[in-house]
Amino acid sequence: xxxKRFDGRKFEEIRPTEAKAGIIKRADGSAMFTxxxxxxxxxxxxxxxxxxxxxxxxxxxxxxxxxxxxxxxGSGDRVKPGTSRRSREISLVTEGALxxxxxxxxxxxxxxxxxxxxxxxxxxxxxxGICAAAMALADAGFPMKDLVSAVSVGRVDDKLxxxxxxxxxxxxxxxxxxxxxxxxxxxxGKLTLLQMDGFVSRxxxxxxxxxxxxxxxxxxxxxxxxxxxxxx
Amino acid sequence: MSExxxxxxxxxxxxxxxxxxMDFLPNSGTFRDNDKIISSQLGLASINGRVIRIIPxxxxxxxxxxxxxxxxxxDMNFSNWFVDIGYAYDAVLxxxxxxxxxxxxxADLSQFYDLGDVIVxxxxxxxxxxxxxxxxxxxxxxxxxxxxxxxISTVKVPRLIGKEGSMITMIKDLTSTRxxxxxxxxxxxxxxxxxxxRIAIEAINMINDKSHESNLTEKVKEFLExxxxxxx
Numbered sequence: 001x002x003x004k005r006f007d008g009r010k011f012e013e014i015r016p017t018e019a020k021a022g023i024i025k026r027a028d029g030s031a032m033f034t035x036x037x038x039x040x041x042x043x044x045x046x047x048x049x050x051x052x053x054x055x056x057x058x059x060x061x062x063x064x065x066x067x068x069x070x071x072x073x074g075s076g077d078r079v080k081p082g083t084s085r086r087s088r089e090i091s092l093v094t095e096g097a098l099x100x101x102x103x104x105x106x107x108x109x110x111x112x113x114x115x116x117x118x119x120x121x122x123x124x125x126x127x128x129g130i131c132a133a134a135m136a137l138a139d140a141g142f143p144m145k146d147l148v149s150a151v152s153v154g155r156v157d158d159k160l161x162x163x164x165x166x167x168x169x170x171x172x173x174x175x176x177x178x179x180x181x182x183x184x185x186x187x188x189g190k191l192t193l194l195q196m197d198g199f200v201s202r203x204x205x206x207x208x209x210x211x212x213x214x215x216x217x218x219x220x221x222x223x224x225x226x227x228x229x230x231x232x
Numbered sequence: 233m234s235e236x237x238x239x240x241x242x243x244x245x246x247x248x249x250x251x252x253x254m255d256f257l258p259n260s261g262t263f264r265d266n267d268k269i270i271s272s273q274l275g276l277a278s279i280n281g282r283v284i285r286i287i288p289x290x291x292x293x294x295x296x297x298x299x300x301x302x303x304x305x306x307d308m309n310f311s312n313w314f315v316d317i318g319y320a321y322d323a324v325l326x327x328x329x330x331x332x333x334x335x336x337x338x339a340d341l342s343q344f345y346d347l348g349d350v351i352v353x354x355x356x357x358x359x360x361x362x363x364x365x366x367x368x369x370x371x372x373x374x375x376x377x378x379x380x381x382x383x384i385s386t387v388k389v390p391r392l393i394g395k396e397g398s399m400i401t402m403i404k405d406l407t408s409t410r411x412x413x414x415x416x417x418x419x420x421x422x423x424x425x426x427x428x429x430r431i432a433i434e435a436i437n438m439i440n441d442k443s444h445e446s447n448l449t450e451k452v453k454e455f456l457e458x459x460x461x462x463x464x
Contacts, residue, residue: 028292047292048320058361101246103272106294108361110320138246141291141387143261143272146247187247187270227274228243231289231444 002157006168011161014151014215019131019226021139029140031226033132035151035219036165037122042132044140047110055111061104064111065094067129069118090126091116097130097150097183097193103143112142123166123179124152130183130193135223139230147223148192149216150183153208155200160208162215180205182212186220189213240279241446243289244271250284261286276444289444293318293386293416295355295364300372302381302414305349308341315353315366318386318416323364325353330368350376352412352420372412379410379422382433384440386417391443392436399439399449406456407432431459 015036024030027043116129127150134148157174178200183193234253275286303315314322353366409423423429
């Protein structure tokens, strides 16, 4: 029985969240997104020339994401620098999470690069990265249908909850853990990312996705306010 | 029932609902989703009667026919120059487009414009894939040999020029400089007095940073007058 969360939060409560837009001055757009002890930075460059040429799309610009966890970001175990199977996958799903909102038809044959760096990690890094990247793209002035807000939800033992931290993610007692990364377009309420580690019943998944919806609304408000704050 | 959800000059984020009902019309930076008007860009909302549009606060240059731009000669071959105008791909200036004089076949083009030269040119044509053709035929189109180049955001060029050129004329008059603003965000400034030239550049950078503030012309005028009065 998981009665009380390790950090004392309510089950549907996200960690303290903070965001800031325009932190990297030389980038075309940038943002920072912090949720609990997880912090992601995102910087956008482009549209620019795309090589190799066969990757160019003559109908629109393409989005290229690069997720990286910094060597000192983790729990003390050194993260091996450079690309890995994991970072490659997260880069790809981040592209998938952002592409539905982004409109690059104005920039055919080009590439827009988004670099995501995790400077502190305490679980939920791909979600924090997506939140930061969506803000950075908006900050760069690209036309977008909506923002993208992301959060991890899941099941720890017998309880459904939102925004797992590392301690919860690694909890092995009882029925174990299901860690579900969710990204959604807050206005439309549609999902752009759904991944899971572990297992969850059909009923629980439906319930936990409703919880994710509410959590994403809260995250959306933080993102929105941070973007507006830049011009206050 | 139509309802406006924002005020004029409000800062809005992508995906934000701007108005309900069919009485309002979406313009640039916005789109209609059933009975709602949604913002697709981070920027200032501008409401003009029933028309809602977004004045963007950031964005990269995309070439448009008829734009006057400032560019660097990056490459050349037997009949063309390739000009960096701040877009992902270079614009092409054909030797036929530089003057009505006859240029002999195989003539050395570097006698007209050499690598690294800076030119003011007009965009004559933009293909669907944003292949851009330039021309040097027209008033004010020339090679720049003196002065300085200041880089500002392309979306702030209209603000620098002002209503019917009010802002740029004021800076020119007060600082007795010559200024050419390219739509791509490169601005050429040249004055006989180096101090006044620098003050003009400060004013241009000020417009770049504070373009979202109201009464900017007044503020810039005040800034220029105090700076010019200072004793050196």
